[in-house]
Amino acid sequence: MRRFILRRLGQTLLVLLVMSFVIYGLIGLMPGDPLDVMIASNPGASPEVVARLRVIYGLDQPLMLRYAHWLLAALQGDLGFSRTHSQPVLVVLAPALWTTCKLMLISFVVSVILALGLGIVSALRPGGWLDSLISLAAFAGISVPVFWLALMMILVFAVELHWLPASGRETVGDGSLLDVVRHLIMPVATLALANTGGFTRFVRASMIETLRMDHIRTARAKGNGEGRVVLIHALRNAMIPVLTVMALSFGTLFSGALLTETMFAQPGMGKMIYDAILSNDFNLALVGLLFATLITLLSNLAADLAYAWLDPRIKL
Amino acid sequence: MSALVELQDVSVHFPTQSGVVRAVQHVSLEIAEGETLALVGESGSGKSTLGFTMAGLQKPSSGQLAFDGRALDEAGWKAARRQIQIVFQDPFGALDPRMPVSDIVAEPLLIQRIGDAAQRRARAAELVAQVGLPRDALNRYPHEFSGGQRQRIAIARALAPSPRLIVADEPLSALDVSIQSQVLNLMQDLQEAAAARGESLAYLFISHDLAVVNHLASRVAVLYLGRLVEVAPRADLFAGPAHPYTAALLAAVPRIGRSRALPAQAISGEMPSPLHPPPGCVFHTRCPRAEARCRTEVPALAAVGEGHLAACHFPLTGGEA
Amino acid sequence: MQDQAIGVWRLRWRRLRGHRGGMVSLLVLGLLVLFVLAAFPLQAITGIDPDATDLFARFDPPSATHLLGMDEAGRDVLLRLMIGGQISLLVGLLATLLGGVIGVTVGVIAGYFGGRLDGALMRFTDGMIALPLLPLLIVLGAVDLTKLGFSSEFAHSGAAGFWRIVVIISLVDWTSIARLVRAATLQIRERDYVRAARAAGASAFYMMRTHILPNIATPIIVSFTLTVGRVILAESVLSFLGFGVVPPTPSWGNMLNNAQELVTTAPALAVYPGLLIFITVIAVNFLGDGLQHAFDPRSDRKD
Ligand SMILES: Nc1ncnc2c1ncn2[C@@H]1O[C@H](COP(=O)(O)OP(=O)(O)O)[C@@H](O)[C@H]1O
């Protein structure tokens, strides 16, 4: 077990390292470069001055070298300075990370609960009208563009009905718990709905599979073939692959969070990365993307470990 | 007797997660031009692996192969490919379900770039007739045929480039008993027809059943746990097996004309795993005659008669079997 | 000679016809295609220029000449929905094809050759699957093409915007096909007919083309269908965020660029494009489900 964890941890770090290089390279390919702002604020700068600045900032060096410098600094905890926020990147990112994690976790829990309920109900009578209805809804869930769903929510609940606030984390000057919760409802609902469809389909398939097997087993065992017992038993078996898939979907969840935050103006990682890319805030975009990657990789790692731990057939 | 194929000390090992599977161990063997060598042994004894090695589907881990006196290295195989073909056990997996029979039969020619499309079609038609299938079979797909017919198609494909050796890996064991003899006769007819044309066709005929072998083999080789334990001309082997394992196999075969006074030699237990072959003689764990020496010393394949080799420290002599 | 092949397809068609969701989606998709193609006759008859802005006609309500009214720049909404649909569907198909080529290539090579190469390719695929794709797509969408050596003229053209999104989506969305193809290849590789061809000296390329690809076509088709749905969604998101198809070329995604503003001023304009995306994707997904049913030999048991 120990060796397994260490090996997977090593792989995770390796992927992170590779990704940091790829993202570093890609960020360099985005329009503009870090000197643009300085030049813009000082239009009189002669070409020689610009060239000297490039040397000072190391922009004339090959990509590999610049990356190595960046990595070295990053490993010592220096992740650079956000240009638009005029603050160290970490200071900007920490609260955003918290906002995003909150949004993701709440939505995740909501959609898991929904999916379990719907998936089990579906699996009990496959082909029945309730199953058909739930399947249709699940298909709708995986087929709807998340940003448009958010838009429709805003249209209905904020613009038409005035029930909920359309954006932000809290009303300025209020900030009570109720106010914060009201601001969270639509983002959470959007993100949760977008994920529930896929989860439900998976719970259903997994439950049908195990019920089929356990059905035979109980029929053979006879005796106390109580439906309830079968259900609980089947549920436990069905949960193993379901949990894995759910944890593996954190990457998708993050993509959804990015959209949800942008649509509802939530100051999370997704919106921060989006804004950073739009405004050429290279350092912030780079570190934000790496954090997003790290979160996904760690949740995949957790999924692997949970799987290995839950499934007695896997010997580590 | 000029050797068509020659194996020198060939071993095939499969590294797996649970260890090295020693599927074939130090096998030396020859197949003569135009003869039928039967390779028998229990399931898992390494017959297919050895057959695949001869057909160029499996690289030996050590040892040498030669075809027609030429070493089968990279270049040697290039030349020998069309001379060695293979027929498999399961006629249902052996034919691509998406190809019409004409394409299946002509495939080795296409791969070897023999003839043009028209010539290949003509050859396919000729072969289909030769293996006793109706002419309209050419335009049909494999799933329309029975197991026996599919095996005929597979044989026609193997014959296409006029090979000098066909490795037949248990070609009968998936077929109904009534069909088996038909296919067997077909294989024999094809061999004779080749000889009549002044060509030659040799078989490496793999089987787990000694009874089948008796019909067409010129010589028989017995494999146990990857080791060659006995090789002999067919009549000699059936009349006087020298290895206790062969004797046990024969004892299980009901046959007329053999002495009834066969000692009860039914072997007990199962073949050990090729992951951990026993030291010494591989058969000692199940051998009724095993002694201390058998547990430590690997017996060499040695002559016990004219063209009759056995790997046993205490071979049976004629009187005993 | 082909009759047997047709037989299989006829059987599948019959099974698909028995799948209600699949048939309805086929019909819906047919109508959608007709709808987006109707742009050509509509444009020819009315002579409306879909890109011409008219600031005096902003948010004009529906009229006889402009059936769905005008958008925030005074352009005909209906015509732009049709043309935007052409773009969105085309991106969906092309990116799926391109990503499919990548995925099938990676999958077949990994599955056929096995060993170290397989290990390396699958490790890479797993790594791709683990990444948060949208941020990555955004970065790719933000890449300045002139820094890659393209001329500034090309980099800012509509064609560049179109092909850029096709390429970046296909660069990211090939992993599920690759895994599927690899698994299927591993199975076919061990079939005796592949072995027989190998014994006859067939090259790896011959084997893949002649034996492996034709025999794994079925799962590939199903997977392609589901990918089209995902790609259309990805295109709409990217275009919506401003990193995809760039205006004035319309796409269902970029017609929602100003959606937040539209929601209050002209809600209908925010509804139409999204609804079309939604309908298209759900139909494609149902069709995939139907195909899966039709191609699965086990689905006969119920009959
Ligand atoms: N590719 C392989 N990898 C690992 N083990 C193998 C492989 N092929 C065959 N073996 C093992 O080698 C042994 C001999 O197999 P085989 O040649 O198929 O025997 P036979 O044909 O006599 O039944 C068996 O134990 C089998 O499990």
Ligand SMILES: [Mg+2]
């Ligand atoms: Mg075998």
